[in-house]
Amino acid sequence: MSKAITGINIVKEYGGRKVLDGIDLDIDRREIFGLLGPSGAGKTTLIKILTGQIVQDGGTAFINGKNTSRLMGEDRRRFGIAMDDFGIYERLSCFDNLKLFARLYGIGNAEITSVLKKVGLSDAAKTPAGKLSKGMTGRLKLARAFMTDPDVLFLDEPTNGLDPVSANEIHKIILAEKERGKTIFLTTHTMTEAEKLCGSIALLNEGKIVERGSPKDICRRYDHQRMLKIHLADGSDIELPYNTDSAARLSEFIGKGLAETIHTSEPDLETVFMELTGKELSA
Ligand SMILES: Nc1ncnc2c1ncn2[C@@H]1O[C@H](COP(=O)(O)OP(=O)(O)O)[C@@H](O)[C@H]1O
Numbered sequence: 001m002s003k004a005i006t007g008i009n010i011v012k013e014y015g016g017r018k019v020l021d022g023i024d025l026d027i028d029r030r031e032i033f034g035l036l037g038p039s040g041a042g043k044t045t046l047i048k049i050l051t052g053q054i055v056q057d058g059g060t061a062f063i064n065g066k067n068t069s070r071l072m073g074e075d076r077r078r079f080g081i082a083m084d085d086f087g088i089y090e091r092l093s094c095f096d097n098l099k100l101f102a103r104l105y106g107i108g109n110a111e112i113t114s115v116l117k118k119v120g121l122s123d124a125a126k127t128p129a130g131k132l133s134k135g136m137t138g139r140l141k142l143a144r145a146f147m148t149d150p151d152v153l154f155l156d157e158p159t160n161g162l163d164p165v166s167a168n169e170i171h172k173i174i175l176a177e178k179e180r181g182k183t184i185f186l187t188t189h190t191m192t193e194a195e196k197l198c199g200s201i202a203l204l205n206e207g208k209i210v211e212r213g214s215p216k217d218i219c220r221r222y223d224h225q226r227m228l229k230i231h232l233a234d235g236s237d238i239e240l241p242y243n244t245d246s247a248a249r250l251s252e253f254i255g256k257g258l259a260e261t262i263h264t265s266e267p268d269l270e271t272v273f274m275e276l277t278g279k280e281l282s283a
């Protein structure tokens with residue numbers, strides 16, 4: 001079976017400026033891939049190219065093995081998209097919003113009801129979309145992406161602007177889809193979200209991927225200091241170089257029950273991003 005998503009040297013220019021500058025991607029099935037980058041990095045533009053909404057100026061993209069510049073109706077059924085300003089009509093109820101979309105694909109009311117249930121919006125079926133809370137709106141967007149029961153889901157900043165409780169509800173839904181065998185491509189500018197959800201990520205800055213791998217591997221790669229941080233029972237903190245010379249002291253701390261916590265010094269993704277770009281991810 002083909003890779004879920006492939007990008008080869010994708011370039012997109014606006015007004016002579018390269019907003020995507022040679023993007024290569026290979027995304028396996030059944031994984032959650034996270035594209036991380038600050039506002040303006042090019043995340044939404046890349047999703048639009050990968051889903052055939054706009055055409056790139058250079059390079060090639062494939063989804064489910066199909067060239068994204070030549071997608072047919074049946075190819076489009078096999079992926080779902082949730083992004084801002086993507087087909088939510090405020091005056092229509094949740095049910096009617098989904099119905100509008102479902103009819104394009106010949107999907108019946110039973111499926112609409114079942115998708116609303118999946119995202120926890122059964123009770124809001126008749127509520128106009130404009131009256132939903134932010135978290136519920138986020139879930140309605142997911143519901144729309146789920147309508148054709150696609151293999152691949154593109155979720156553009158699915159928790160942007162949400163409180164932690166609402167974000168967590170969305171995380172649960174995303175993880176459940178992964179468990180069902182879906183491939184998920186999500187964008188975010190919160191590293192905690194990426195660390196929690198994603199098996200692999202790419203850091204995007206000014207149209208270029210500056211680092212990629214699993215969140216843990218990336219952080220390990222940037223652990224320049226290789227220190228052990230030990231919090232002692234008396235409240236003091238000490239640091240030891242993470243090497244064999246420290247083994248005796250470490251063993252003493254543990255043996256005497258003096259060490260309350262021990263941590264390695266690898267940075268978090270935010271710090272790695274800052275090192276690579278001089279910018280904050282969440283700015
Ligand atoms: N239709 C467009 N016309 C001109 N510039 C655009 C257009 N869409 C996006 N851009 C520019 O491309 C860059 C990347 O935008 P975008 O993909 O929306 O970034 P992100 O989603 O990471 O915030 C930004 O500088 C943005 O202003």
Ligand SMILES: [Mg+2]
Binds near residue numbers: 043044045156
């Ligand atoms: Mg965006």
